[in-house]
Amino acid sequence: MRQLLMPDPEKIVDIPLNQLRLDADNPRLAWRTDGNSQDELVKLLWKEMAVDEVAWSIAENGFFRSEPLFVIIANPQEIDPKKQVFVVAEGNRRFAAVLLLRDEKLRRKVRAVELPKLDALRHSSLDELPAIVYGSKEELWTTIGFRHINGIKPWDSFSKAKYVAEVHETYGIPLEDVAQRIGDRNVTVKRLYRGYKVLEQAESQGVFDKSDRARNRFYFSHLYTALDYPEFQEFLGLTPEDSLRQNPVPQTYLGRLEELLNWLYGKKTAGIEPVVRTQNPDLNTLRRVVSRPDALAVLRRTNRLEVALDVAIGDTQRFWSALTNAKVELQHAKATVTTGYSGDVDLYYIIVDIVSLAETIQFEMETKLRDLDQTELPFRFRHRRD
DSSP states (O other): OOOOOOOOTTOOEEEEGGGEEEOTTOGGGTTOOTTOOHHHHHHHHHHHSOHHHHHHHHHHHOOOTTSOEEEEESOTTOOOGGGOOEEEEEOHHHHHHHHHHHOHHHHHHHTOTTSOOOOHHHHHHTSEEEEEEESOHHHHHHHHHHHHHSSSSOOOHHHHHHHHHHHHHHHOOOHHHHHHHHTOOHHHHHHHHHHHHHHHHHHHTTSOOGGGOSSSSOOHHHHHHHTTSHHHHHHTTOOTTTTSSSSOSOGGGHHHHHHHHHHHHOBGGGTBOOSOSSIIIIIHHHHHHHTOHHHHHHHHHHOOHHHHHHHHHHHHHHHHHHHHHHHHHHHHHHHTHHHHOOOOHHHHHHHHHHHHHHHHHHHHHHHHHHHTTOOSOOTTOOOOOO
């Protein structure tokens, strides 16, 4: 007769499949909406977490006892061993793979029709799964955090941030202690948490919906990286000290928060495309733009980062860049003129125009130097147009 299973982190036990449940609060399921059923969670894992790779491995090799599930007793007051329920805190992807392999109806429901069919022996070998039983998630959080934040099975940055927030807020663990116990840098944990709290505020107060983003993938790193820069902190009315709390963005800055998130992620229903396509260099460009009122006004009007950048750079920097870039390109042309020029007359007239344009620019620069009382012009000047 089966005995009541008790928490024992040193022991692997076998738990019947029908007594196991997917964890709807698992950070790896951070994209879900509240209220998902077990079947819907399987569908979400299948769609987002490459469950097929795990399923094929289990179908071929079985479920490795050396990689047990980590589970929490969901109903600790239950005294009937057959009625105990265990929530899978670690190993949801493997558990979902087993559920799909054993249930043809579930496979059809989530459209996992390409998975192999199990023979009777392999099917029966998955009646129970190896697991380690913990009394609560609090007992388990250090192990999970180490494995997935800096360990052998890293989560995406949003899942990491969600987990850090859960541990800090649910168990009252200071962020410094979270960092120390999961083997990560304190500054990284704080950046993840700051980004999570700002995103949470934006969604709870209706200024952003990550499911309404313009692109398929949600690049959470864009946000938490941006919030580390003084330019964006000032734009949102944040300080490093006050940003690590509930609703860190002041109410009067919520409009700006909506703007920033639209620039980072777009808004599908409104036809707004993100201006940050890649973190490097677009995020740094956006930093420059939000710190300049004139450039910011252009971005708001056009939603074009490159146009706003022209304003943010200013005429002096733009002139400097134009000349240095032109020099580099002309050096490239000179290096290949003997092999790259075949006698095209149109190309010859292009260089004539370039020479004429360069002389005009030179003359205007010399005039400006005289106006600034630079009486002794550099010796390389060849033109004097008094």
